[in-house]
Amino acid sequence: MAEYEVIGSRPVPYGAVEKLTGQAVFGADVRLPQMIHGRVLRSPHAHARIHRIDTTAAEALPGVRAVATAADFTAGNGWENMLAGSKALYVGHPIAAVAADDTWIAEEALGLIRVDYEPLPPVLDMRAALQPGAPLLHPDLEAGNVASHFEMVKGDPDRALREAAVMVEREFRTTMVHQGYIEPHASLAAWSPDGSLTIWTCTQGAFPVRSEVARLLGLPESRVRVVPTAIGGGFGGKTVSYLDAVAAILARKAALPVKMVMSRAEVLQATGPTPGTIIRIKAAAGPDGRLQAVIAELYYEAGAFPSSIAGSGAEVLLGGYDVPHARIEGYDVVVNKPHTASYRAPGACPAAFAMEQVADELAGRLRMDPIEFRLLNAAREGTVRVNGSSAPVMGTVEVLHRAREHPHYRAPLGGPNRGRGVACGYWGNWGAQSSCTIQVNSDGTVSLLTGSVDLSGSLTSIAMQAAEMLGVPIDRVQASVGDTGSIGFTEVTAGSRTTFASGLAAVEAARDVIAQLRARAAELWRAPLEQVTFERGVLSYPAGGRKMTFTELAGLLLETGGPVTGRGNVDGDRYGVGPGYGAHIADVEVDPETGRVRVLRYTAVQDVGRAIHPGNVEGQIQGGVVQGIGWALYEGYQYGPDGAMLNPTLLDYKLPTALDAPPIEPVIVEVPCPTHPFGVRGAGEVPIVPAPAAVANAIYHATGVRMEQLPMSPAYILERMGII
Amino acid sequence: MVEKTRVRATVNGREVEFLCEPRQSLLECLRDILHLTGTKEGCNDGNCGACSVLLNGRLVNSCLVLGVEIDGQAVTTVEGLAGPEGLHPLQQAFLDQGGLQCGYCTPGMLLAAKALLDRNPHPSEAEIRAWMAGNLCRCTGYERIVRAIQKAKGRMEVPDGRV
Numbered sequence: 023m024a025e026y027e028v029i030g031s032r033p034v035p036y037g038a039v040e041k042l043t044g045q046a047v048f049g050a051d052v053r054l055p056q057m058i059h060g061r062v063l064r065s066p067h068a069h070a071r072i073h074r075i076d077t078t079a080a081e082a083l084p085g086v087r088a089v090a091t092a093a094d095f096t097a098g099n100g101w102e103n104m105l106a107g108s109k110a111l112y113v114g115h116p117i118a119a120v121a122a123d124d125t126w127i128a129e130e131a132l133g134l135i136r137v138d139y140e141p142l143p144p145v146l147d148m149r150a151a152l153q154p155g156a157p158l159l160h161p162d163l164e165a166g167n168v169a170s171h172f173e174m175v176k177g178d179p180d181r182a183l184r185e186a187a188v189m190v191e192r193e194f195r196t197t198m199v200h201q202g203y204i205e206p207h208a209s210l211a212a213w214s215p216d217g218s219l220t221i222w223t224c225t226q227g228a229f230p231v232r233s234e235v236a237r238l239l240g241l242p243e244s245r246v247r248v249v250p251t252a253i254g255g256g257f258g259g260k261t262v263s264y265l266d267a268v269a270a271i272l273a274r275k276a277a278l279p280v281k282m283v284m285s286r287a288e289v290l291q292a293t294g295p296t297p298g299t300i301i302r303i304k305a306a307a308g309p310d311g312r313l314q315a316v317i318a319e320l321y322y323e324a325g326a327f328p329s330s331i332a333g334s335g336a337e338v339l340l341g342g343y344d345v346p347h348a349r350i351e352g353y354d355v356v357v358n359k360p361h362t363a364s365y366r367a368p369g370a371c372p373a374a375f376a377m378e379q380v381a382d383e384l385a386g387r388l389r390m391d392p393i394e395f396r397l398l399n400a401a402r403e404g405t406v407r408v409n410g411s412s413a414p415v416m417g418t419v420e421v422l423h424r425a426r427e428h429p430h431y432r433a434p435l436g437g438p439n440r441g442r443g444v445a446c447g448y449w450g451n452w453g454a455q456s457s458c459t460i461q462v463n464s465d466g467t468v469s470l471l472t473g474s475v476d477l478s479g480s481l482t483s484i485a486m487q488a489a490e491m492l493g494v495p496i497d498r499v500q501a502s503v504g505d506t507g508s509i510g511f512t513e514v515t516a517g518s519r520t521t522f523a524s525g526l527a528a529v530e531a532a533r534d535v536i537a538q539l540r541a542r543a544a545e546l547w548r549a550p551l552e553q554v555t556f557e558r559g560v561l562s563y564p565a566g567g568r569k570m571t572f573t574e575l576a577g578l579l580l581e582t583g584g585p586v587t588g589r590g591n592v593d594g595d596r597y598g599v600g601p602g603y604g605a606h607i608a609d610v611e612v613d614p615e616t617g618r619v620r621v622l623r624y625t626a627v628q629d630v631g632r633a634i635h636p637g638n639v640e641g642q643i644q645g646g647v648v649q650g651i652g653w654a655l656y657e658g659y660q661y662g663p664d665g666a667m668l669n670p671t672l673l674d675y676k677l678p679t680a681l682d683a684p685p686i687e688p689v690i691v692e693v694p695c696p697t698h699p700f701g702v703r704g705a706g707e708v709p710i711v712p713a714p715a716a717v718a719n720a721i722y723h724a725t726g727v728r729m730e731q732l733p734m735s736p737a738y739i740l741e742r743m744g745i746i
Numbered sequence: 747m748v749e750k751t752r753v754r755a756t757v758n759g760r761e762v763e764f765l766c767e768p769r770q771s772l773l774e775c776l777r778d779i780l781h782l783t784g785t786k787e788g789c790n791d792g793n794c795g796a797c798s799v800l801l802n803g804r805l806v807n808s809c810l811v812l813g814v815e816i817d818g819q820a821v822t823t824v825e826g827l828a829g830p831e832g833l834h835p836l837q838q839a840f841l842d843q844g845g846l847q848c849g850y851c852t853p854g855m856l857l858a859a860k861a862l863l864d865r866n867p868h869p870s871e872a873e874i875r876a877w878m879a880g881n882l883c884r885c886t887g888y889e890r891i892v893r894a895i896q897k898a899k900g901r902m903e904v905p906d907g908r909v
Contacts, residue, residue: 041849044784254850478847648887
């Protein structure tokens with residue numbers, strides 16, 4: 023008998039047919055009777071003091087129902103990213119919002135709002151932001167434009183670096199990029215006459231939206247219901263609430279439901295792209311190839327407000343390595359650009375872009391195979407990391423072996439101007455809080471409710487874990503995503519936490535169901551509870567010769583004491599997460615005349631702990647790699663000297679197309695995470711992490727020049743090759 | 747108030763009649779007037795393909811067509827693909843191959859793929875990738891979409907070789 027009945031199979035994901043037939047209801051698809059439409063006035067200045075906002079003419083326009091400014095947030099709105107207060111801090115910063123009978127009237131009204139700006143010099147570049155005398159975004163920050171700084175030290179890295187045989191030192195720069203979800207943000211807010219508020223929104227997590235809206239509007243959380251709609255991609259960018267509280271304020275003032283939908287330009291200019299970075303790194307190894315020391319300085323753009331993801335980059339930089347001496351410093355720098363947010367493995371790609379190129383260079387200098395170099399220096403269970411913690415069980419060695427043995431690694435390159443690159447990526451994964459309920463229906467089917475928004479199949483992988491526990495086929499489980507009024511607190515779908523932590527909640531709910539069913543059977547059979555067993559969907563009392571299937575007992579529940587609902591509420595971090603690790607092999611061809619790079623072949627090996635739904639895991643790997651290739655070669659925010667984004671369309675901000683994406687072979691490795699009953703680690707973040715570095719290393723092996731910036735545009739490559 | 751224009755058209759095989767402002771795009775008319783919200787807006791400037799529909803069998807970005815332009819014309823949207831006998835072969839192939847994740851680009855992908863197979867029943871992988879380059883997907887990395895279209899091309903054929 024196979025180890026599992028459901029886990030490891032590939033059922034059709036919940037909601038897929040609705041999405042294929044146009045029936046799925048996404049953020050902008052929700053409509054209510056009497057609904058009106060909200061639009062946002064945005065700052066044309068990257069940095070300006072706001073002296074006065076005059077909305078009189080806008081309010082007088084026929085069809086306008088409400089106008090809102092930051093003053094309508096009676097208790098403020100935090101950093102004032104939803105609506106600006108005394109200062110505009112980036113082009114696109116919301117200044118005011120209008121609700122009107124249609125979007126045309128709302129747009130017209132925006133043009134009637136008079137804002138008295140005093141433009142200030144903008145700070146667009148981190149180097150400029152760090153100079154003495156640089157204009158300050160937030161004069162109350164103690165260290166100028168440095169919002170925070172941290173340092174982690176292990177051993178004596180300076181001495182180890184001096185004494186090492188081989189040392190590499192480089193500085194890498196990456197440019198701000200966007201998550202690029204195809205669905206723009208949308209929110210619809212409606213008040214009931216009793217003063218309670220309902221919000222339909224395309225978010226990665228309904229509960230954090232509820233907490234924030236309740237806090238900003240001074241409402242008890244119980245009076246705010248957030249209904250997560252189907253979501254057209256998020257990748258971290260929809261963990262932040264932009265429109266919800268503004269729509270709620272407009273709806274309250276207008277006494278009508280208000281829908282707000284962003285344009286693509288608004289998404290690019292004014293949501294949360296992921297930071298541009300500067301990373302200085304020194305790495306040294308002994309003649310035997312053992313890493314001796316790594317010293318890194320990470321500068322991450324926070325954007326207009328403090329809190330970047332430099333800390334996350336620092337955790338990842340050496341996650342896959344065992345280094346005796348290291349120091350990682352991080353700087354979180356504010357600049358006049360949108361407030362940055364998470365993007366798939368937040369902070370990790372730039373860190374891996376730096377470390378994995380330096381590792382490749384060290385291996386080259388030592389005449390070592392790059393995979394052998396990483397095997398020799400791989401972090402394993404018990405490795406003490408730079409932050410002082412001890413690494414749990416992880417699949418570094420298994421992944422590296424699989425990559426080394428893969429036919430791709432030895433295949434001929436098959437032409438001139440071609441190169442093969444290897445890079446590895448680490449992500450610690452995340453636990454956090456999740457809730458799940460399972461109702462047993464009288465026909466033996468079950469209805470599962472999770473608080474986790476289903477970004478791309480996690481609902482199915484959660485339900486499969488419940489089905490496995492209950493011993494029922496997956497088609498007897500109907501799973502859906504609850505709103506904040508129907509299920510317990512659940513954190514955002516992000517950080518590769520969902521199949522792990524919301525899976526644990528489903529496992530706990532299933533255990534609760536099983537415990538209740540055993541008690542019911544014991545009562546029916548007048549058997550001692552401890553002698554009633556539950557195994558693969560069958561209850562038995564061997565001493566009494568009794569046996570009953572899950573379905574049979576389900577049919578008796580209502581007459582024998584009432585319905586059964588199982589409940590699981592967990593904090594995944596208390597169980598302990600298992601980190602993920604991947605090794606990528608990329609083949610590229612560089613056109614020496616144009617500098618254009620074509621990715622010819624790509625293999626991504628990854629330890630996911632356990633692939634609950636292997637098809638979904640493969641899809642995560644392929645999608646993550648192509649995002650990484652986009653970051654490597656095409657994507658990047660371009661700003662003019664005035665701080666206006668030069669490429670706020672999908673024509674000029676180039677996402678990879680079907681023509682740009684190579685065939686990607688995902689290779690799943692399963693080194694089970696010991697804290698999860700099925701061994702789940704998580705899958706979604708890791709595949710993007712090494713991709714830009716793998717492409718960069720391949721370009722090096724094709725051209726002989728190292729890539730020190732992202733994106734690696736044709737012009738940059740030709741410049742590095744000394745051709746232009 | 748802008749004076750509205752009366753438009754009569756065939757949408758998914760059904761005669762429809764509606765009033766729209768001359769400035770309203772076909773995308774807005776489909777979504778906001780006819781309530782066919784299966785067609786998605788991703789950029790509203792013709793660069794993402796999420797709003798792809800067929801206009802008299804030809805692939806268009808509905809955000810770049812005015813609603814008044816479809817007067818007397820025939821439009822096919824994602825809602826018109828499945829029939830009483832079940833999913834369209836392309837929908838089935840996307841389902842079988844895992845050619846979707848979040849599903850937001852999917853309606854546009856399906857219509858673009860249908861337009862391709864209607865004119866070229868036997869596209870090579872390179873032809874599929876080139877044709878589909880007007881439709882952005884951020885979840886799948888495209889491979890499973892390409893594979894789904896390759897599988898569907900067989901299924902859409904009738905025994906005599908015509909689609």
